[in-house]
Amino acid sequence: MPPKRTSTSEAPAITQAAIKKLVADSVFATLEVQAANMANTNNTTRPREAPIARQCSYKEFMSCQPINFKGTEGAVGLIRWFERTESVFSHSNCTEDCKVKFAIGTLTEEALPWWNYFSPPIGIEEAYKITWVEFKKLLIKKYCPRTEELATLCPTMVPDYEKMIEVFIGGLPTELKEMLQPLNLKL
Numbered sequence: 001m002p003p004k005r006t007s008t009s010e011a012p013a014i015t016q017a018a019i020k021k022l023v024a025d026s027v028f029a030t031l032e033v034q035a036a037n038m039a040n041t042n043n044t045t046r047p048r049e050a051p052i053a054r055q056c057s058y059k060e061f062m063s064c065q066p067i068n069f070k071g072t073e074g075a076v077g078l079i080r081w082f083e084r085t086e087s088v089f090s091h092s093n094c095t096e097d098c099k100v101k102f103a104i105g106t107l108t109e110e111a112l113p114w115w116n117y118f119s120p121p122i123g124i125e126e127a128y129k130i131t132w133v134e135f136k137k138l139l140i141k142k143y144c145p146r147t148e149e150l151a152t153l154c155p156t157m158v159p160d161y162e163k164m165i166e167v168f169i170g171g172l173p174t175e176l177k178e179m180l181q182p183l184n185l186k187l
Contacts, residue, residue: 056092061102064088071110075144081106082136089132099132114142 066088069081085103088094094102107115118138119127130138169180 056094061092064091066106068106068108069111078143100135101128
């Protein structure tokens, strides 16, 4: 069993006033140190400036591995390309004025000739000045026909042509149905 400690003197009690004085002194000392640091950096008269965002290069953009867009992927493929490209824009700190120019570098197969056809009438430099939102609208208009978009996102909204043919044939008089049977149409 360890020996018990006995004290010959009691610890002095700290009063509320003493605690307040210690806190005030500590805060005052911290403020003095901060003021001295600011004076040393000559930063006392002007507000802190935000760092200037550097413009990303095409090499940096491509190093983030954007996916290519062929023009044959349909509505879902285009949406995925938009999402991935926008993610790459974010990771590479791509500025607004470079987004279209860099994204065009990922167009291949059918999409690249479409761009090459679109840009000459307005001039390549003017074409690069369109916003990312405008560029997305152009791609949606070209590669997401309304029926395909609906068929992909809401399959029941677009009529199934085979079902339409079945309904049509089913509504024909019996003599006509018999004439169509040799054609192997579903009845």
